[in-house]
Amino acid sequence: MENKNFECPQPNREHYEPIKPQVSRRQLLRVAAAGFAALGLSVQAEMASAASKRVKAAKTSAIPLRGVKGFTLNGQFIIITQPRKGVFKAFSGSCTHQGVRMSSVQGSDVVCSAHGSKFSATTGKVTSGPAMTALKTYKVTVSKGDIYVTV
Ligand code: FES
Secondary structure (H helix, E strand, C coil): CCCCCCCCCCCCCCCCCCCCCCCCHHHHHHHHHHHHHHHHHHHHHHHHHHHCCEEEEEEHHHCCCCCEEEEEECCEEEEEEEEECCEEEEEECECCCCCCECCEEECCEEECCCCCCEEECCCCCEEECCCCCCCCEEEEEEECCEEEEEC
8 A cells, every 4th residue: 555645754955055166176187197107106105115125235346347246135146246356246147038047147148047038247138149138237436445235
């Protein structure tokens, strides 16, 4: 049986005037997107800086001129080269082909003994394959005869 005396509990909406937003939805979304992007980037940068630290790696005298030496720093295998007198470079010591650790130099290149890939001891770029990707580089600073690597 139908109740014909039913009254809607909603208030009378005749005088209801919707509030018009000061900013369009599109503007709001743009601002929000920019805010999230900035926040995301700053969080990423903060995480990267929190994860990396400056580590004392070796005395400058420990790295032979036009040579290479490997170290485990902050849990990563790093190689340090001295391609020119007093110039020190640090790279990931794992070959980008199949991850074999490298620790020898031929001429001006770091050489992987597994399949013969070569990387510039100055830039870490591939000079001969099969590796296709350059070695990751690390920031090096020298102070009072000590080499520091930011890993
Ligand atoms: S792992 Fe270095 S060349 Fe293959």
